[in-house]
Structures are given as structure tokens and as C-alpha cells.
Amino acid sequence: MGIQILLHIGIVMILSPLLLGIIGKTKAFFAGRWGPPLLQPYYDIGKLFQKGNVYSITTTWIFQAAPIVCLAVVLVSSFFIPLGGLKAPIQFWGDIILFAYLYGLARFLMMIAALDTGSSFEGMGASREAAFSCLAEVVLFLDFIILALLSKKFVLSEIIEGNILSSWPLFGPVLLLVGASYFLVLLVENARIPIDDPAIHLELTMIHEVMALDHSGWDLAYIYYGGAIKLFVLGGLFVNILIPYHSLSSVMQTVMFSGGMIMLALTIGIVESCMARLRLNRIPLLLISAFVLALVGGIVVLVKGV
Amino acid sequence: MTDYFLSSLVLLSISAVLIVLTSRFQKISGGIFLFSLGTGCVLGLISAVSVLVHRVPIDYRLDFRMPIGEFYVGVDLLSAFFLLTIVMLSLFAGIYGYGYLKDDEKKNLSVHYALYLVLLISLMLVVTAKNAVLFLVAWETMAISSYFLITFDDEKEAVRKAGYLYLIATHTGTFCLWVMFLLMGQQAGSMNFDQMTLASFPLPLAGVLFILGIIGFGVKAGFIPFHIWLPHAHPAAPSHVSAVLSGVMIKMGIYGLMRLILIVKNFPEWCAMVLLMIGMISGVGGVLYALGQHEIKKLLAYHSIENIGIITLGLGIGLWGQIDHNEAVALIGYAGALLHVFNHAIFKGLLFLSAGSVIRSTHTGEIDHLGGLLKKLPWAGHLFLIGSLSICGLPLFNGFISEWLVFRALFDGVFHFETNALVFSSLAIISLALIGGLATACFAKAFGAIFLGNSRSIDNTHLEENSSLMRAPMLVLGGLCLWVGFFPSTMVSFALGAASTIASLKISPMAEEAIISPLLTVVWVLMILVTIITVLVLFKRIAMKFLPIEKAPTWGCGYSMPTNRMQYTASSFAEPILRIFRNVLGFNVTGNKPQGYFPKEEAISSHVIDASEDFIFRPIFQFIKSLSAKLKIIQFGVTQLYLLYIFIFLLILLIWKMV
């Protein structure tokens, strides 16, 4: 168990910034540029680790605690999902709730850390994060309910492993709907375009980035690293739902999983290249559509009978 | 073990009288209060814990017959669980209250202390009464004593009005309870709960009893739309009283419903549906209204409604499990509800007490005026943070454990039920997730605006931390939050015991083990989380030795003259969410945006309208008021006429008897 956990931590920590690199490369390709090297996110994080910190005189220990807890939480959340041939090291009846609520813990700390600076911009970011994430959480739970209904299991890794396989022939359309709505949640949770633009520098329009405005040095590195891992973990869950590879040999599983992750990064890159950021008041609409999509999926499951 | 419980009751009653007698000597009466509260609560605690550990109920009958009832108390597992909750919170809130009030020289505090003890006694009697009449007497005593406690600051008009509203609401509820118990007594042929439990109730009658119970107990518990008294009464009372009211007294409504389920046993299916609906509406409604509040105690009061909603969800799914003969769902649902009762008492008590410390230091509860208090009031601040994390149901703290149980019961419902129940369980899961997200937002707002950043309009420099008599109880409550969060098995097993009593089931150690063991894994994962956090902290500590650290003002994004009043306020923090939900809420923004190149002074304010208060009850009350104004016709003020009324009434009675 201990070794499995360390292995999971290792893989997640080593590979997750690569996903950002692929997204960056894809966007550069669509913009007709050569773009930063694939390993640029590693360089960025490494650079931040070499820098000292600047703390605002207004802040308390909470400001410093939030990045640490965020990184720890996303690391722990990766234990619940299988990564290719690697089984999830922690599985128990009801881990879905822990999975979702751990993110709640990180979010709460990030929000109060933003308020800790006393800056109106960061308060604004925290407020937006609060508004959109509570809608995203509802959609996430609806997706979980549908998946749990299909598998009759209450364990995250079992929901996405064995039963996805048997569900695809019968409930393929439903899984597509769930996948679509989960993809929107993924974009919201990871602050990607069209919800939020991680690259812009206009505080008034930002959501997630604006909360990290005053963080620097190690704290900022923790936050960026945490963000990359979050994308990796939630993306891994997405790949596990959409690609029914779980009956293959473990080598093939790993290959399929890696392929899926790369495809995901490419998709996100393409979406970001093709779409503009939505206006803030349209974002709830996007989440409501995600909710309605999942709802239709749920109704279809009920009508067809499980 | 009966002795412990009874001696606690007797001790508390005697000291209540003594306190009134010694009211001239505030020091003595205060001393008696502290001593009797401590001893009485510890005695109560011992009896409750021993019943819960050994799982053997105890009974006590006194040969003292009231007209239609008798003095018959007993501590079964359900009573014991509530008793535990009551004494835990009342003890610490009482000690805090002593520290909170002791410098107040204008008021006669002895009466307040005595009333506090009376409230405690009546609470203990409500949960242990085994006779309907005794129950109702205790219920009334509880209502009246809490009325006097709420109106402690009776020189303020708002407080008097709140107390009045409370009195009306609680008596409306009591009326329904009388009818309910009379119907039950008629069916069973006795007013004793034991006999009632043995009787069988036909389904239609059970439905009627359920409706009466929902109204009668729901008014006390604060179900939406019967909650209108609650957000007025809780902020009006002194903080420690609010803690007891919100932490324990409103739970008596939940206790009553559980007792009703225990007695009647067979309910039609729609009852569970109604409970789940109430749970969803109260939960989501409560937290949305809370988001719209700008006053800390009012915000906490609305959060009580939200938590009552969560408890009701557990209760509802448990009842559905019981109706559907699904033992696991019934047990886990009830256990989740019960554990949340306990947890809510602890963390809401903690929150009210620390809010009280803030109000006592700054003399205001307006969130938008405060800020930056964590540095000035570190105790209240950090304990408020623990309370906030717990109430949001976040892992590491106790709220997570009970919400996990409710979630688990609901998910089990999704797996095992037919379409109807399945749809309701799914809806309940979704609302619970929404409640969790909104509560996180709400407490990020409350904690962030009060304790973090800089003070907005209050001068913080002279603030001082409160006395240790107020800090110690909060510290213990905060410790309890963490204890349940990290070592849940004791409390979960207590809750399961009480749940098996409600469902009239025997629970095998194996089944109990199966329910608790995932929670132990949760704890294990949390331990890993703590380890990783420690490692990350260590890494950073080591790195910081070699890297420079600077202090600077917060970056103003290029704006050169930032002031503290430019910080995001609690109202602005909540605005996006309220805007999303404005159609269900009645969210009003008044004021104008500044216009032109040289704008005049403008102000914007936002508030949330409580729909059930403004659109349901106010018209009803208006109607009743006008009706009673018409009844004034028969009121002449001439004594002879009144005598005539009595005579006529007697005559009618006689004739009625003859016919």
C-alpha cells in the first residue's frame, strides 16, 4: 500500500506539468507559432522554487497555509483514481464523497487566503470562484449519481473501472452525455478557456488567477504545481470514464491511458484555440447546460432501466 | 445509573431556587450557578454515556399522579443521545455565559442564571419524558424559559418583538402537538409512550399524526416555511443563549419527530417524501438566505435552518428505508441525522460563542464593518475558523463525518430503491452537494470578512481578547470538533445505537463494523493528508532558510491610493451567487451607480427577502389581526357583562351535557 501510494505521488508529480506543456504547444500550433518548449511548465515551476517570498503585511498564516494544503489535497485526491495499469491505492465504500469534499477543503482555504490579503481584486476572484464552483459541484455529483447508478457501486475506482466496460454497449449515449457535462466541469474546475483564461493579465476578468495575485516564490510554485496536478487527476478521471480499456493487459492499459491523456490535452488545446473566453454572466449558463445534459442522461438511465 | 440522572435533575432544580433566593448577592448566586451547572451536567453526561455504552435503557416512575399523566422518565438510547448533546453544549455555553455577563451591572443576573437552569432541566425532561403529558409540560416550560432568556435585552424594541414572535410561533406548534398526542393516546388507551409503542396505528391515522407532528415539531425545529421566528429570535438573545437555542433547543423538534417515528412505526410512503422535500427546501433555502445576511448572528441563525435541513434529509431517507424494509438505509440515515444533531450542537455552539466574543469586543455584529480581527482576537478567530470548517462539512472536522453518513444513506437509497424513491434520493444528493458548496462560500465570506484583511470601519487598535472564562469553553468545543473528525468511531457507534432504537431494530456488531470501517479509512487518508502537509511545510521551511523573505503592502494592481474601505465586503462577495439564485430568493439591490465624470456620492445596498415571512405569514397574521379586532365587539369592560358570558357558557354546557 505504502509503495503504491508513493508510486502514485511520483507519477502524478512527474507527469502532470507535461499536460500543460502539450496544451501550450497545441495552442501555439493553432496560432501558427512554434511556441514554448514542451517542458516549459517544469521550467516555470523550477524557476519559482528558486525564488524568495514576498508577503503582504496584511496577511496571516492562512495566506501561507493555503498553497500547501491545496497541493497536499490534490496529491491525496489522486489516490482514488487508477492511472492506466496502476490500480487506485485507496478504495473504500464512499470515497466519492471524500474525493469531492477534499477539493472543497482546498477551495475554502484558497478563498480565505485571497480574502486574507485585503485586496479588492482577490476578494473578487474568491467571490467568483465560490459562485461557479458550487454550481460545478452540483453537476459533478449528478454525474457521480449516474455512474453509480450504472455500476451499483459507491467506490470511485470501481465505478470507473469494471462497470464502464459493460455499460458502454447499452448506455453509450448516456456515458457520452455524462462525459460532455463532466468535461465542462473539468474546464470550470481547472479555470480553462472558455471559463477563465490562465494567460491574461487583466485582473478584472480573471477568476482563478486573481486569487493567486499576491502569492510569490514557493507559495506560487505550490499553487501552479497543484493546478497542474488537479488537471491531471480530474483529466485522468475523464479518460477513465470515456475510454473503456479496463479489460486489457496492464501494459496496454497504460498505453491507452497515456494516449487518452494526450488526446485530452490536445482537445483542451483545440477548444482554447477555437473559443474566446465567455462573458462572466454566461458562465452559469454553461454550467446549467452541463447540468441539463447530465439530467437528460439520468432520465434516460431511469427510462431504460438499469 | 438512574440515580445519576435524577440527582442531576434534583440538584439543578434546587440550585435554580437557591439562585433566585440569593439574588441579592450576585457573587454567591453566580458561584452556585457555576457549581450546579458543572456538577449537574457531569452527572447527566455520566448517565447518558453509560446508557449509550451498555445499550441498556433505564426507567424511573414516580408515584405522583397528575390529572391525566404521571411522572415517568426513562433514558433509552435515543434519549441518551440527545441528553449527551444537551449537557455537552449547555455546560460550556453556561460557563461562557457566566464570563460573558459577569461584568454587566445593570441587570439582575441571578434571574437569568436561574432561567438558564430551568431551560436546561426542561430540555433534559423533554428528551427523557415517557409520558405525553409530562412531555408537553416540559415542552411548555422549555418554551417559556427560553422566551425569557431571549428577551434578556428587553430594553430593545427588536428583542421584544422577536420574543413575541417566538411565543406565538411556539404556541401554534404546541397546539398541534396536543392534538397529536391526544389522538395517539386515544388509539393506545394510555398517555404513556410505552403503551403507545405497543399499539398499532392504521396508516391514515399515521398520516394525520405525521402532519400534526411536522407542524408542531417543525415550528420548533425551524423547517422552512415555519422558520420565521428563528432568524429574529436567535440574534436577539445573548450569544450563549443563542448557542443553546440553536444548538440544542431547535433539535427538540427533531427529537420529537424521531420519537413519533419510534412510536408509530408504520407510515405511508409520502411521509418520507415530505421529509426529504422539507430537508431539501430548508437546507438550500437556509444557506441561500444565510448568504444574503450581513449580520453575523442572523447569518448563523439561517445556517441552523440549513443544518436542520441536512438532519431532516437523514431522517427522511432513514424513514424511507424503514418503510421499504431496508435496514441498512434506515440505520445509516437515522445515524447520520443523529450524529449531525450532535455535531451541529458542537460547531454551531462554537460559532455562536466566538461570534459573541467578537460582538462583545467590537460592539457590532455587522460583518461589513469588521475585518482583520484574527490578529486582535486570535482565540475567537481560530476557533471560529474551526467552526466554519466543521459546518461546511469539510474533511478533518466533525461535520464531514455526519454528512458522509447522510450521503451514504442517500447513495444506498439510489442503489436499492424503486424509481420514486430513487428520484428523491438523487435530488437529495444534489441538494446536499449544493448545500455544501454554498455553505463553503458563506463561511469563506463570514470568516474572511470578519477576521481577515483590514478592518473596514471599526478602529481595531484598542481591542482586547476576552477573559479565559469565555475562551476555555470555546477551546473545548473546538477540540470536540477535531475529536469527532479524527476519531469518529465512538460517536458513530453511539449514533447507531440510538438509530437502532428509532427503527426498532437490533444491530449486530458485524453490521456496525461494516458501517464504521470506511470511516476509519477516511481517517487514515486524512492522516496521509496531514503527513503530506507536514512534509510540504518542512520543505518550505528548509528552503526559506536560503531564500530571501520580504514584507510589503498588498499589491494594489497599480492603484496608488488603496484604502481599507475598498476591500471586497461580505455583501459584494455573496452578490454573484445571489444573482444566480435571484429568482428563487427575492434579492433586491437598491441605490444607483455613480454616473458622469464628476459623480455625486452614491450608495448601493442589497438585501434578501424572506419569502415565507413576507408573502405567507405576514398576510395571515394581518388577517388574524383584523379578525381579532372585530372580536373586540364583545369586549365591553363591564364586569357584569363578563359574568353574564360565564353564565351563558355554563348554561350551554349544561344543555349540551343533557342532550
Next chain:
Amino acid sequence: MWLELALILIIFLGIIILGNNRLGTMIQLFALQSFILSMTPLLVHPGIHAVIMTAATIILKVLVMPSLLFWAIRHVSIRREVQPLIGYGKTLILGGFFIGAAFFISSKMDLPVKAISNLLVPSAFSIVMIGFLLLVSRFKAITQVIGYLVMENGIFLFALLLLEKTPLLVEMGVLLDIFVAVLIMGIVVNHINEEFESTNTIHLTALRD
């Protein structure tokens, strides 16, 4: 399986149309929806009858009508629905509610014909309801035309039930009717625009006495 996938996609597109405020995108989405729709006869009863249906639907609904609508919006130069009668969020939630209702109603309905998939009738119902919702919630004449067309797509799905029994001629007639209707609407929209300098149907109330 493929039929169900198509049905789900049609509902999916319906929801997206409902949440959209750009007329161009709406028309494109409608064309896509119609394209998937036109494939359904082939999936239900492969045969010459179905091929003709598919071909006719593609020509009319995927090619002709969208280009007609594009012509209309270019001509009156409006690009988005600015002020809907019912807000987008509310329409979306209502849409979800209506879809639920559609599934519920059709589970209670007793049809004389045996449906090929138990999703067919409910999806037809849902699409009709989504179209109806578009009709009642938007002001712009173009959006209303689209709503009407989406509704017609739902009716087309209903007709799939009876594909074997109805003569080809009847369906062709129906399609032609719609074509003519859209043509007339396009002209009318144009005239509304010329008359009132806006395609907001609320201005039509000025015509009453």
C-alpha cells in the same frame, strides 16, 4: 444503439440551441441537428422509402432552409437575441424540466404502434417541447422560426413510428409545406424589418386597434 446515440445527440443539440444567443450558431446547430435527424430513417427501416426520406430531408432541412435563414439574418443584419422574454438560464432549466416531463408522459402513454426504441417517443416529445420553449421565450422573428423548425424536427421523429405505414407522398407534402412556410416567414421577417426597423415581434402588437 446507433439510433439511441442519434436521438441523444438530437436532444443534446436541442439543449445547446436553447442556451445559445447567437443566431448564426443557432442556425448551424439546427442544420447539424437536422442532419443527424435525416439519418434516423435509415437506422429505423433501411430501404428505398427511407433513402428518399433521408435525401429529401438533407436537401430541405440541412441545405435549403439554413441557407434561407442565413440569407434572412444577413438581410436584416441582426446577430443575436438581445432580450429574451424568459432568461437563458431559466429557459435551460425549464428545458430540463420539460424533457423530464416528456419522458414521464411518454412512459405513461399507450401507443398503438410498437416503438423501435423506448427512447424514440420521449425524445420526439422532448424536441417538440424544446422547440415550443424557443417559440414562447424569444422575441426575434428568426429565433421563432428556428423554434418552429426544431419543433417540426420533433414531429418528424414521431413520424418515424409510422414510417412503414404512411405513403411517401404525404411526407413529401409535409416537407414541402414547411419549406413554403419558412419561405413565407423569411419574406415576412424581411417586411417586418422594413416596416418597424426591427424584427422584434413585440412590435407587432402595435398593429392592434
